[in-house]
Amino acid sequence: MTESIDSIRLRAARPLEAEPVKMRATSLSAWFGDKRALSNISMPLVERKVTAVIGPSGCGKSTFIRCLNRMHEVVAGARVSGDVLLDGKSIYAPDVDPVRVRRRVGMVFQKPNPFPTMSIRDNVLAGLRLSGIEPPDEDALVEEVLGQVALWDEVKDSLDRPGGELSGGQQQRLCIARCLALEPEVVLMDEPCSSLDPVATAKIEELIHDLRDRYTIVVVTHSMQQAARVSDYTAFFYLGELVEYDHADVIFTKPSDPRTEDYITGRFG
Amino acid sequence: MTPGIESAYAKRKIAARAATVASSAAVVLALAPLVAIFLHVAVRGVRALSVSFFTEPVGARGAGMANAVFGTIQLVLLASAMGIPLGIAGGLYLSECRHTRLARAVRFCADVLAGVPSILVGVAVYAVVVVRMKQFSAFAGAAALAIVMLPLVVRTTDVLARAVPDSLREAALALGATRWRTAIFVVLRTAAPGIRSGCMLAVARVCGETAPLLFTAYNNRFFNDSLFDPTSTLQVQIFTYTMTPNEDWHAQAWAAALVLVAIVVVLDVLARRLVERKEVA
Numbered sequence: 001m002t003e004s005i006d007s008i009r010l011r012a013a014r015p016l017e018a019e020p021v022k023m024r025a026t027s028l029s030a031w032f033g034d035k036r037a038l039s040n041i042s043m044p045l046v047e048r049k050v051t052a053v054i055g056p057s058g059c060g061k062s063t064f065i066r067c068l069n070r071m072h073e074v075v076a077g078a079r080v081s082g083d084v085l086l087d088g089k090s091i092y093a094p095d096v097d098p099v100r101v102r103r104r105v106g107m108v109f110q111k112p113n114p115f116p117t118m119s120i121r122d123n124v125l126a127g128l129r130l131s132g133i134e135p136p137d138e139d140a141l142v143e144e145v146l147g148q149v150a151l152w153d154e155v156k157d158s159l160d161r162p163g164g165e166l167s168g169g170q171q172q173r174l175c176i177a178r179c180l181a182l183e184p185e186v187v188l189m190d191e192p193c194s195s196l197d198p199v200a201t202a203k204i205e206e207l208i209h210d211l212r213d214r215y216t217i218v219v220v221t222h223s224m225q226q227a228a229r230v231s232d233y234t235a236f237f238y239l240g241e242l243v244e245y246d247h248a249d250v251i252f253t254k255p256s257d258p259r260t261e262d263y264i265t266g267r268f269g
Numbered sequence: 270m271t272p273g274i275e276s277a278y279a280k281r282k283i284a285a286r287a288a289t290v291a292s293s294a295a296v297v298l299a300l301a302p303l304v305a306i307f308l309h310v311a312v313r314g315v316r317a318l319s320v321s322f323f324t325e326p327v328g329a330r331g332a333g334m335a336n337a338v339f340g341t342i343q344l345v346l347l348a349s350a351m352g353i354p355l356g357i358a359g360g361l362y363l364s365e366c367r368h369t370r371l372a373r374a375v376r377f378c379a380d381v382l383a384g385v386p387s388i389l390v391g392v393a394v395y396a397v398v399v400v401r402m403k404q405f406s407a408f409a410g411a412a413a414l415a416i417v418m419l420p421l422v423v424r425t426t427d428v429l430a431r432a433v434p435d436s437l438r439e440a441a442l443a444l445g446a447t448r449w450r451t452a453i454f455v456v457l458r459t460a461a462p463g464i465r466s467g468c469m470l471a472v473a474r475v476c477g478e479t480a481p482l483l484f485t486a487y488n489n490r491f492f493n494d495s496l497f498d499p500t501s502t503l504q505v506q507i508f509t510y511t512m513t514p515n516e517d518w519h520a521q522a523w524a525a526a527l528v529l530v531a532i533v534v535v536l537d538v539l540a541r542r543l544v545e546r547k548e549v550a
Contacts, residue, residue: 071443076368103445113436117458130446130454175440182444 016246022047022186022216023068023105028082030063030072036240037063040082043235043245045186050208050217052231052248054224056263060240061220062110065188068218069105070098086186103131106184110191112171114163114178121159123174127182145181149173149207169200176207186216194222205230224264228252236260307530314527317520322528327490327501334525336492337506341532344407344486344502345476348414353468356419357457360426360464365452367431376427383420390416391481399485407493407500410486414475421474425467429460469540473533479504503529 023045030038038060045051045068053061066072067080070091084091091101114123124142128135135141142159146152151173155166163174172192179187189208193201208217208230221227227234227248234251236244236259244251244260255261262268325333359375366372394413399405433456441451457464487499488509503525510518510525 069443071439074439074442099445099447102443107443109436109439109443111436113434113440115437115440115455115459117461126441127444127446130441130444130450132450178440178444 020047024085033077049232051233052227053220055237059237105186106179108189116164123163145177149177189219313523317524337501340500341503347411352415352418356422360423363427364430379420379423388480391484395484405487405499406497408496413481413485418471421471429463
């Protein structure tokens, strides 16, 4: 398929690399034991924008974002080659402590995972406490981040209740709050809505919208509608490779690779 | 409707009922010895209990077992102080570093240690501690009990810490926690209620251990407040008295058995209270 005049014009009008880049993957490959999960991914993550990563199951989306905060290597037998830059500096350099990378690049998981033994309040503060930091004004911080995730009004009277008592959607927002309490620069979300109902999903999407002014956000999602709704940039992964990366509207209206078009029109995946 | 379905359903209902009855019977059968022992000990023990049992040391007629009660509590507390922290730390290592070669070796050793007859533990401590110190002692007895406890605590901690879902470990790591902080503040905390029960079982188990004490703490007719003197315990005292033909001493042994059971129950209740209060705070 040849590129249409329209898409070339679209591309020319908005060059891809014009905006400041927060993170960049360069020739990134990842393995689980002998199985290669990612091959040779190079793409930027634009600062204070939402980048969606889409693709069928097993295409390496989750592996990709787990490489962005060095969570991939937590799994036994997992390894990485290539590089990831954060503000132009490699996060895989030998002198870089993964613990510090993870404080700057936060992560929200597919299944809400609040700490079951901790109260809502302690869950919010968990990241700081686990790093041995006592915030100067805990109450203000708890209120602020729970406010950011629009959970404050729902839980302000039950801050001492266990986090596990909340509904699934509330738990996920609590996990996002827990991540934001560390003031990360980048927030990685691994299918944050896949275990939530449509109402909770809408709330999380709204939240992603609100957070983009302050954070660089990467969202892995199965839902093309969701990617189209929330993202500024979209990357399409297939079989561990990056097929296409572009402005979201370009991907969803004039994709240049036939595989992208097949996927977003529902011909496979 | 399929013709045979009614009779198949009736058959299944009967099978379900039969299974319920059978498993209830198994529970009763399993609990019967426990209840029988407990009642028997209570009945025989209460008769011989008196105030002097708790105030007077071991001796002739009318004397008590105060020193043995004290000795048992002292030894078990000391053994717990040695065995539980070490066991929990070891179990946590096995769980969190489960793929290392050292972890595999340690797990194997813990299993072997759990299978070693407790009298051998006593002999080993005799050789290593008692012979070298030229003295039976409370310290040696506690060390022997701690060794008996160790594999139990290690194994429970290992199993329960491994049952903590990886999603919680990942949550903590992704928040920038180091591995050891994750292990202590997330894994250990999540597994704490189960580990507590496991430790209580280990404590209860050593409360009844007699064999390892015969060569280590030995026995003592008098009170002693030194950790480095022979020390009397209820277990060894029960053994000693039961071996005599003296009716009076037999009665005393029953009373000692009752007190031993009571100590285990009290320890259990205390531990529960302690953990509950911590969880509320």
